[in-house]
Amino acid sequence: MAAGLGTRLRSATVKVLHPVAGRPMIHYPVRSAIELGADPIVAVLGHQREAVEAYLNAAFPEAPVRVALQAEQLGTAHAVLCAREALADFDGDVFILSGDVPTLPTALIERLDAACGDAAVGVVGMRLADPAAYGRLVRDDEGQLARIVEFRDCAPAEKAIDEVNAGIYRVDARFLFETLAGLGRDNAQGEYYLTDIVGAARAAGKAVRTLVLEGEEAALAGGVNDRVDLAAAEARMQTALRRTLMRDGVTLIDPASVFVDDGVEVGPDTVIEPGVRLAGGTRVGRGCHLEQGVVLRDTVVGDEVVVHAYSHADRAIIDDDCSVGPFARLREGTVLRAGVKVGNFVETKKTEMEEGAKASHLSYLGDARVGAGANVGAGTITCNYDGRAKHRTDIGAGAFIGSDTQLVAPVSVGDGAYVGAGSTITEDVPAGGLALSRTRQRNIPGWVERKARARAENEGKD
Ligand code: UD1
Numbered sequence: 001m002a003a004g005l006g007t008r009l010r011s012a013t014v015k016v017l018h019p020v021a022g023r024p025m026i027h028y029p030v031r032s033a034i035e036l037g038a039d040p041i042v043a044v045l046g047h048q049r050e051a052v053e054a055y056l057n058a059a060f061p062e063a064p065v066r067v068a069l070q071a072e073q074l075g076t077a078h079a080v081l082c083a084r085e086a087l088a089d090f091d092g093d094v095f096i097l098s099g100d101v102p103t104l105p106t107a108l109i110e111r112l113d114a115a116c117g118d119a120a121v122g123v124v125g126m127r128l129a130d131p132a133a134y135g136r137l138v139r140d141d142e143g144q145l146a147r148i149v150e151f152r153d154c155a156p157a158e159k160a161i162d163e164v165n166a167g168i169y170r171v172d173a174r175f176l177f178e179t180l181a182g183l184g185r186d187n188a189q190g191e192y193y194l195t196d197i198v199g200a201a202r203a204a205g206k207a208v209r210t211l212v213l214e215g216e217e218a219a220l221a222g223g224v225n226d227r228v229d230l231a232a233a234e235a236r237m238q239t240a241l242r243r244t245l246m247r248d249g250v251t252l253i254d255p256a257s258v259f260v261d262d263g264v265e266v267g268p269d270t271v272i273e274p275g276v277r278l279a280g281g282t283r284v285g286r287g288c289h290l291e292q293g294v295v296l297r298d299t300v301v302g303d304e305v306v307v308h309a310y311s312h313a314d315r316a317i318i319d320d321d322c323s324v325g326p327f328a329r330l331r332e333g334t335v336l337r338a339g340v341k342v343g344n345f346v347e348t349k350k351t352e353m354e355e356g357a358k359a360s361h362l363s364y365l366g367d368a369r370v371g372a373g374a375n376v377g378a379g380t381i382t383c384n385y386d387g388r389a390k391h392r393t394d395i396g397a398g399a400f401i402g403s404d405t406q407l408v409a410p411v412s413v414g415d416g417a418y419v420g421a422g423s424t425i426t427e428d429v430p431a432g433g434l435a436l437s438r439t440r441q442r443n444i445p446g447w448v449e450r451k452a453r454a455r456a457e458n459e460g461k462d
């Protein structure tokens with residue numbers, strides 16, 4: 001179920017596309033369904049349906065996902081009823097997951113399945129110290145689940161119940177669709193409530209089972225309705241992701257300050273200092289050191305790499321034994337081959353630095369190749385943009401670019417060539433040559449004293 005707008009988020013973006021650990025919330029229940037081997041998987045979509053469908057297609061191109069449209073959101077029972085046609089050829093148990101319950105481990109859905117036996121309806125419950133506005137699980141004298149009452153429809157005594165509905169169900173398909181069609185909407189919200197299938201099952205003499213989660217497990221089944229819930233879901237996800245990293249051999253000096261997206265991989269013996277963020281498809285190898293404040297997005301890092309404090313990389317590749325930063329910025333298409341050193345205040349974009357090349361201080365390298373072992377001096381700039389188009393700079397292996405050089409692209413510096421400091425290079429430099437483009441220095445002896453004397457004489461005249 002993912003058709004609702006999520007009014008309580010007060011957002012222009014539909015709820016299920018809000019990210020948790022870097023992925024839209026809808027990712028997680030669909031991934032669980034895939035992990036459970038569900039076939040088909042039906043996504044009930046409504047608000048911003050095109051955007052949600054496009055995401056699902058991109059994220060799960062191989063999965064048997066069908067979309068059912070719920071044009072008007074008349075409630076959760078109506079949402080499931082909209083999947084009827086997509087499930088017309090299906091007989092068996094239907095697992096119903098909520099698009100806004102992103103942190104529920106797939107294993108808990110398997111446990112629901114095991115707990116249900118051959119019951120017609122199974123429900124995941126949570127026992128919570130603060131049952132908040134969740135639907136309450138009302139039990140009969142024998143302790144069997146009798147019905148679920150939405151918070152807004154609760155009698156005062158029902159509000160005191162601490163067992164609540166997580167919004168995750170297993171229901172026999174035939175019973176489900178026969179029953180949903182007959183439900184009314186005589187309730188506080190005037191909606192068709194999926195939760196009413198429990199009372200309906202009991203009335204029909206069908207068995208109903210629950211899997212009630214407690215403690216930390218109960219928290220994992222928490223839903224997201226507003227941004228407070230969203231932050232809580234993010235926190236739960238981060239706790240789980242950090243634990244996984246640490247158990248896999250990664251040192252997090254201050255775990256609570258490290259943020260990783262779902263899917264990020266880090267090798268053993270890598271040390272991560274406080275305030276680091278690893279986003280998107282980032283992968284970091286073993287034995288690396290990520291200093292404080294490092295941000296890596298969709299970046300692949302080899303082994304034994306040191307990224308010094310406050311460096312930022314986006315869609316970059318950093319091979320083994322490199323040293324980056326502090327305060328370096330590696331932009332999309334940066335490739336640093338083994339042993340490269342990129343120092344402070346160096347920005348790179350669409351630039352490959354081959355083995356052992358160095359740019360230690362204050363440079364911009366864009367649309368460039370820096371050959372193996374070349375040294376790019378402080379303040380070097382590739383002037384890659386002429387106001388209309390981008391051009392390439394090619395620096396050969398072992399070349400030496402003097403400090404404060406501007407390389408006006410397109411231009412190349414041959415293997416082993418030298419460029420004198422302060423040069424503006426507009427023509428290719430041959431391999432093994434020296435290029436100097438600055439004007440020759442002129443010294444004027446005694447200039448300061450003469451100037452002072454002339455000034456004094458002028459003042460005497462006034
Ligand atoms: C629902 C349950 C409540 C439970 C809570 C757990 C009902 C009536 N109530 O309440 O008992 O404690 O979840 O998180 O089911 N949706 C649709 N179409 C609709 C309405 C909702 O697709 O017409 C989708 C929403 O997009 C969302 C999910 O169903 O992903 C749950 O809807 P929401 O409105 O958040 O239900 P709750 O009020 O949280």
Ligand code: CA
Binds near residue numbers: 100223224225
């Ligand atoms: Ca909800």
